[in-house]
Amino acid sequence: MQLTEVTDFRTQKDFLDVARLIYKGEENWVCPLDNDINNIFNPAENNYYQHGEAIRWILTNGQGQLIGRIAAFVDHDAIRGTELPTGGCGYFECIDDQKAADMLFNGAKDWLVQKGVEAMDGPINFGENDKYWGLLVEGFTPPAYEVPYNLPYYQQLFEAYGFQVYYRQEGFHMDLKKEVPERFWKIAEWVSKKPGYSFEHFSFKRLDQHAEDFTKVFNEAWASFKENFKPMKVEYVKEFINKAKVILEEKFIWLAYYEGEPIAIYLMYPDVNQIFKHFNGKLNLINKLRLLYMIKKNKVTRAKGILMGVVPRFQKLGIESAFIWHLNQVLQKMPHYTELEFNWVGDFNPPMRKLWSSVGAYPAKNYITYRYLFDKNRIFERYPIPES
16 A cells, blocks of 8 residues: 655645445435635635644545545644644545555555644544534535535544544524424513513625624634634635525524623534435536526525534523524425534533523434544543533
């Protein structure tokens, strides 16, 4: 077997094609867009290159056939001064062969050691954790857009190498045609109409203000959750919204205010993977026209919830319930939407899990984010779960 670094157009194409070969005939898999994957490893497109670096490899067998791939990355700002400098690996694909998997993992580990790293999380993304984060271990159904999907045997490949569970994640599914307890709606409506509170959906006409408010809430709400937290920039939010403009629904993005100050955010968008499953990773001109046509014809029936956040001093006051109440008003006028899938909720966030359960959503998918310690004598510590 031979491990080859991705350095040119041919190896870049091979990196993409590995997935198509591994999942050939797998009905549930949806091929990620080639451009989306390429952009993650393009310094001109991925802001994480401003404070980090990444590398990719493909793996071939003795006959020169593609049998695996992996990427490794490190955020230098995030690890600076930390007790356990940790890098990451991701975009792992491999045949069902432990020796092949070990060769890929070793390649990532050796590179990270050279960068001064002492541990490796995976599979994760070289970017925000709302994309391609975690290993699917239960619920092998068609994935939502930018949500990880892998074959069941991947879990054994990771754990046999020595990866340990850092935290678990649940992807919640909600049947929008199913009745939600009336008591929930009454409480949610009451919260949404409390004096001093206001709720408004995103508007492209107010992009600058809404992006600034969204960023402010995100940075305050997530600072206590994300290890080695790095504040999000307004420019990143604007860039994301502008790139996704063709698929975004303004009334799927909400902000909450108290006396004019932003205190909470919710982000959701149509799950275009229901359309992309027909594109085999190619978003050429014809497929772009097909995308627009199918969105206009209401061919997307599932929405994907990305995140919901509330600044600490307004948590446990029912703000999240009020968001769901407002979204319900919107979705009642869009009956072609029949289901909602929320990206993932970590086991370190019991209040969010409780919220989704209270509206009848259930954990349809389970993921694991692993950590691998390079020093075998070091005591492993998983991500802490706060006391209730």
